[in-house]
Amino acid sequence: MSGYIKANGTIDESGINTLLEKYKNDDSFLFCVYTTKFCCTHFRPIEDTDHILEIRLFDKHGELKAVRANIGREFVWRYINDEEVAKEYIYDEVQYLDAAKNDSAEYTAIGGGHYEMPEAGFERFVIRHYGEYDDDGMFSLKDFRIVKLLREEEKWNGK
Numbered sequence: 680m681s682g683y684i685k686a687n688g689t690i691d692e693s694g695i696n697t698l699l700e701k702y703k704n705d706d707s708f709l710f711c712v713y714t715t716k717f718c719c720t721h722f723r724p725i726e727d728t729d730h731i732l733e734i735r736l737f738d739k740h741g742e743l744k745a746v747r748a749n750i751g752r753e754f755v756w757r758y759i760n761d762e763e764v765a766k767e768y769i770y771d772e773v774q775y776l777d778a779a780k781n782d783s784a785e786y787t788a789i790g791g792g793h794y795e796m797p798e799a800g801f802e803r804f805v806i807r808h809y810g811e812y813d814d815d816g817m818f819s820l821k822d823f824r825i826v827k828l829l830r831e832e833e834k835w836n837g838k
């Protein structure tokens with residue numbers, strides 16, 4: 680297990696909400712990829728565990744990610760916590776959402792798709808990449824997580 684991963688394992692869909700409860704806090708957001716849609720919301724228990732393929736429970740301190748390749752299989756999960764990760768092993772970037780501006784939590788992608796956000800006003804998100812240096816000093820990315828959703832006026836200072 681890499682230094683930035685604090686816990687990992689497998690779990691079936693009946694235990695996914697219990698796992699989420701273990702790692703959630705008051706600032707947690709939930710990003711879910713289903714077979715037919717994706718959404719990002721404030722934390723809430725997942726009602727349709729049958730059709731979910733990927734879950735990311737995140738805040739500025741860490742992320743629980745659970746994924747599975749197909750419906751009916753177990754989830755493989757990992758939990759990242761940034762408290763003990765040296766700054767030289769992380770790289771942050773800000774990415775824009777693919778959405779036309781609106782005043783609703785229901786976003787419409789520029790290409791026409793629809794998705795749900797926790798509330799109106801988010802236009803960017805912060806992605807944190809984790810990497811390692813090899814014996815030749817070359818840095819390679821190994822994993823990433825969602826850190827924070829940003830509103831139009833918010834700046835990212837790495838904290």
